[in-house]
Amino acid sequence: AQTVTQSQPEMSVQEAETVTLSCTYDTSENNYYLFWYKQPPSRQMILVIRQEAYKQQNATENRFSVNFQKAAKSFSLKISDSQLGDTAMYFCAFMKHVRTGNQFYFGTGTSLTVIP
Amino acid sequence: DTGVSQNPRHKITKRGQNVTFRCDPISEHNRLYWYRQTLGQGPEFLTYFQNEAQLEKSRLLSDRFSAERPKGSFSTLEIQRTEQGDSAMYLCASSPDRSSGNTIYFGEGSWLTVV
Numbered sequence: 001a002q003t004v005t006q007s008q009p010e011m012s013v014q015e016a017e018t019v020t021l022s023c024t025y026d027t028s029e030n031n032y033y034l035f036w037y038k039q040p041p042s043r044q045m046i047l048v049i050r051q052e053a054y055k056q057q058n059a060t061e062n063r064f065s066v067n068f069q070k071a072a073k074s075f076s077l078k079i080s081d082s083q084l085g086d087t088a089m090y091f092c093a094f095m096k097h098v099r100t101g102n103q104f105y106f107g108t109g110t111s112l113t114v115i116p
Numbered sequence: 117d118t119g120v121s122q123n124p125r126h127k128i129t130k131r132g133q134n135v136t137f138r139c140d141p142i143s144e145h146n147r148l149y150w151y152r153q154t155l156g157q158g159p160e161f162l163t164y165f166q167n168e169a170q171l172e173k174s175r176l177l178s179d180r181f182s183a184e185r186p187k188g189s190f191s192t193l194e195i196q197r198t199e200q201g202d203s204a205m206y207l208c209a210s211s212p213d214r215s216s217g218n219t220i221y222f223g224e225g226s227w228l229t230v231v
Contacts, residue, residue: 004158009156035219037222044119044120044222044223044224044225045159045207045222047219047221050219091158091159093158095218097218098172101147101164101166101172102147102211102220103161103172104149104159104161104220105161106158106159106160108156108157108158109156109157109158
């Protein structure tokens with residue numbers, strides 16, 4: 001079974017500072033994808049960044065980057081130059097291919113507050 | 117393209133009543149997913165369609181829950197004889213068959229409160 005663990009229920013960061021959100025996962029799969037999704041208050045969940053497990057290079061997307069450690073099964077998200085609009089719940093997700101399609105597993109989320 | 121659309125956005129119902137939620141996926145997305153999310157938790161998988169075929173169902177999907185996607189476009193999720201434990205946000209998501217990075221796109225969710 002796949003599990004995704006986010007050990008930080010809440011975090012805060014000063015505007016313009018950098019913050020890192022942690023995620024670990026457990027799987028016996030070798031090929032899979034990892035995602036970070038952002039869910040602002042009362043708004044839909046949107047993709048922040050994704051990482052293919054077969055790629056060693058860490059994904060980056062503007063101010064967002066990941067530290068993917070496959071052997072340690074760790075997938076942390078770094079947000080640089082934090083902005084007020086980054087305030088949201090952040091979910092780490094694991095995806096694997098199955099015969100009938102894709103299966104996604106989500107962590108319990110980290111609530112991030114950016115303080116002005 | 118307006119993204120994944122869900123309605124109603126909010127529903128309050130009395131215990132024992134039936135409710136139905138509708139999801140319109142992004143056009144030409146063959147894959148459609150239903151998830152349930154409760155406060156303080158991440159989304160939990162309920163069921164998955166490829167076109168009109170329901171290919172996966174979670175054990176969370178009791179026999180009071182039924183989902184359909186009759187023409188391979190929109191989908192409905194019906195909950196019969198609602199219970200207070202059904203109170204949650206029901207999320208719909210879609211993706212194309214060969215999505216770049218296999219990303220799924222979520223709707224804004226339908227909040228259900230059973231009183």
